Amino acid sequence: MDLSPHTDLDVADLHPAVGDPALNSMNFLNEVAQRYPDAVSLAAGRPYEEFFAVADLHRHLETFRAYLADDLGYGPAQVHRALFQYGRTKGIIHDLVARNLAVDEEITVDPESIVVTVGCQEAMLLVLRALRAGPADVLLAVAPTYVGLTGAARLVDLPVRPVAGGPAGIDLADLRAQVRRARAEGLRPRACYVMPDFANPSGASIGLADRRRLLDLAAAEDLLLIEDNPYGLFHADGAGRVPTLKALDTGRRVVYLGSFAKTVLPGARVGYLVADQRVRDADGTVGPLADQLAKIKSMVTVNTSAIAQAVVGGALLAHGCSLVAANTRERAAYARNLRHLVDGLARRFPDPSPVRWNVPAGGFFAVVSVPFPVDDALLRRSAEDYGVLWTPMAHFYDDTAPVAALRLSISAVTPGQIDTGLDRLAALIADELARSPVPVARG
Ligand SMILES: Cc1ncc(COP(=O)(O)O)c(C=O)c1O
Numbered sequence: 172m173d174l175s176p177h178t179d180l181d182v183a184d185l186h187p188a189v190g191d192p193a194l195n196s197m198n199f200l201n202e203v204a205q206r207y208p209d210a211v212s213l214a215a216g217r218p219y220e221e222f223f224a225v226a227d228l229h230r231h232l233e234t235f236r237a238y239l240a241d242d243l244g245y246g247p248a249q250v251h252r253a254l255f256q257y258g259r260t261k262g263i264i265h266d267l268v269a270r271n272l273a274v275d276e277e278i279t280v281d282p283e284s285i286v287v288t289v290g291c292q293e294a295m296l297l298v299l300r301a302l303r304a305g306p307a308d309v310l311l312a313v314a315p316t317y318v319g320l321t322g323a324a325r326l327v328d329l330p331v332r333p334v335a336g337g338p339a340g341i342d343l344a345d346l347r348a349q350v351r352r353a354r355a356e357g358l359r360p361r362a363c364y365v366m367p368d369f370a371n372p373s374g375a376s377i378g379l380a381d382r383r384r385l386l387d388l389a390a391a392e393d394l395l396l397i398e399d400n401p402y403g404l405f406h407a408d409g410a411g412r413v414p415t416l417k418a419l420d421t422g423r424r425v426v427y428l429g430s431f432a433k434t435v436l437p438g439a440r441v442g443y444l445v446a447d448q449r450v451r452d453a454d455g456t457v458g459p460l461a462d463q464l465a466k467i468k469s470m471v472t473v474n475t476s477a478i479a480q481a482v483v484g485g486a487l488l489a490h491g492c493s494l495v496a497a498n499t500r501e502r503a504a505y506a507r508n509l510r511h512l513v514d515g516l517a518r519r520f521p522d523p524s525p526v527r528w529n530v531p532a533g534g535f536f537a538v539v540s541v542p543f544p545v546d547d548a549l550l551r552r553s554a555e556d557y558g559v560l561w562t563p564m565a566h567f568y569d570d571t572a573p574v575a576a577l578r579l580s581i582s583a584v585t586p587g588q589i590d591t592g593l594d595r596l597a598a599l600i601a602d603e604l605a606r607s608p609v610p611v612a613r614g
Contacts, residue, residue: 188325196318196566199547207554214560215583216371216535218433223499231485232478238488246528254481261466262287264484268429268443270492275404278418278427284447284459286468287475291401291430291442295323296462296471298397298426298444302361303329311349311363315340315389315567316401317371320364324514331569332361338529340377341365343384350392362395362426367416368403369534371568372578376532379413386416389424395448396420401430404498406533408506423448426460433535433582434494434501435486439479483515505535507579511589519597526600536581538564539596543603544573559595 182190203211239245239253253263262268265282272278288294302308310324314333324331334349335342346363353360367377367387377385389396398416406412417427427445435441446460468474490497513530515541520526525542545563554560564576579596581589 174522186326188322191322191325193318193322193325193569198311200562200566203550203554204560207558207560210554210558210560211588211595212560212583213579213581213589213592213596214562214582217437217583219504219583222504223436226406227486228482229481231489233479234485234488234499238484254477256477258477258480260469260474261461262443262475262480264441264487265443266481267484267487267492271487271494272417272429272445274491274493275495276418277417278415278445280417280445280447281459284445284461286445286446286461286464287441287443288468289442289472289475289482290432290437290440291399291428292319292323293468293472293475294442295320295397295399296326296429296442297467297537298362298428298446299323299329300327300467301460301464302395303327304361305359307357307359308361309353309358311346311353311360311394313363313365313370314569315372316364316562316569317366318566319563320399321569327359328473332360334571336373336375338375339381340367340370340373340375341381341385343381343388346385347388347392350394360394363389364397364399365416366399366402368400368413369405369531369536371534372536372562372564372593374529374534374536374582376413379584382413382416382419386419386422386424390422394424396425397428398425399428401433401536404434404495405502405505405535408503408508409531412578412592417445431483431486434498435483439476439482441475441479441483477611479533505582508584508586508589509533509535509537511586512581512593515589515593520600525604535580537579537581538566538576539579540576541600541603542575543606544575545577546573549599552597557595557599559592559599 188194200214204214236250239250243251248374264287265285268285268287269280271284272280309330309332311334312320313336321331332349332353335345349361366547367382369376396416400415403415419426430442431439444464446464448460449457450460451457486497509531515536516528526542529538531537547563550563562578564578565574568574
């Protein structure tokens with residue numbers, strides 16, 4: 172870091188988002204991880220790297236090329252153009268994404284309602300940019316929430332108001348209260364952001380009955396729901412899958428966000444959105460919200476890399492467009508790791524213990540609550556003195572109140588590394604408990 176007094180610009184003269192903790196969160200966590208490369212990382216939410224092989228990239232590209240030529244009947248010049256040139260703003264694998272949603276999720280959508288994006292992150296930005304029409308607009312989001320959502324909202328000057336999550340994934344009474352409170356203040360809640368399946372960071376899921384109630388509430392309150400579902404395929408052993416909100420959505424209430432980062436590969440940076448809400452354009456024509464979002468995309472990333480889409484498209488084609496089929500090995504490994512983590516916590520913190528944790532029905536994350544505040548300074552000490560990384564839950568709340576909990580991730584590690592990480596975490600917690608414990612408000 173350059174601390175010399177001479178500067179050319181003041182951060183106060185840049186968009187307020189750049190000085191916001193939400194935008195620094197990922198940088199901070201990456202910086203800690205880079206500084207302590209030998210620490211066991213129960214922080215990283217990235218997929219397990221041993222699942223990837225360079226040869227797969229070539230195979231997927233060739234599969235997609237053959238699909239263009241044989242299934243779509245493209246001549247050599249068309250294949251060339253599709254792979255090498257600038258492309259359609261809404262993407263070139265929208266038909267395959269629609270097939271994937273039909274096969275795996277029983278979601279039926281017109282491919283024209285799909286925009287293929289540069290990761291799910293771009294999908295969030297496009298939706299929030301479009302929904303933020305004026306200064307009265309606000310977004311509701313289940314707290315704790317994914318920091319990428321909060322950061323994207325900051326970039327488009329859209330305030331985020333928390334809705335209580337809790338073990339059921341969403342507190343519907345609080346959602347109704349927050350909608351009404353915002354309206355009473357003259358504000359316009361545009362949507363509520365939810366992760367119904369194995370949320371990041373809480374690991375919580377919304378049950379089927381509550382999903383139906385949530386859709387009813389959204390209809391009654393005339394609210395959109397933004398459903399983000401990067402982890403839905405990774406259910407734990409013995410836990411079934413629950414239909415997505417979008418699969419249950421008969422009234423076009425749900426804008427669905429998808430990511431191929433966890434189910435294909437994050438390096439491709441490919442995600443998508445489904446926005447089938449009908450919008451009347453200035454010229455009177457009616458089309459899907461996806462068309463409006465594509466206008467924004469055309470000014471942000473122009474189009475998602477054709478090569479990256481081809482790799483993802485080839486991976487989809489290789490398994491009849493089923494990512495459930497493509498991820499049988501991955502699902503089993505993540506389920507095994509999650510079980511290993513939860514069992515390991517139970518062994519290290521037997522009852523009665525002031526340390527508590529949830530048992531998610533799937534996904535990458537579990538939350539451990541402790542009787543002392545968990546902040547960035549404690550993470551640094553954990554990395555330096557104990558050799559284990561995790562994520563302070565404070566990063567997922569949009570305020571500065573102390574939080575007595577941390578997020579553990581099982582996706583990038585082996586069971587052996589989980590054991591080592593938990594041993595180190597248990598040593599840290601024991602030492603913290605031996606200091607005078609401080610009661611804190613939120614766990
Ligand atoms: C809840 C959630 N949404 C979105 C993303 C970002 O997905 P992508 O890598 O496709 O941009 C992540 C990544 O960790 C996530 O956890």
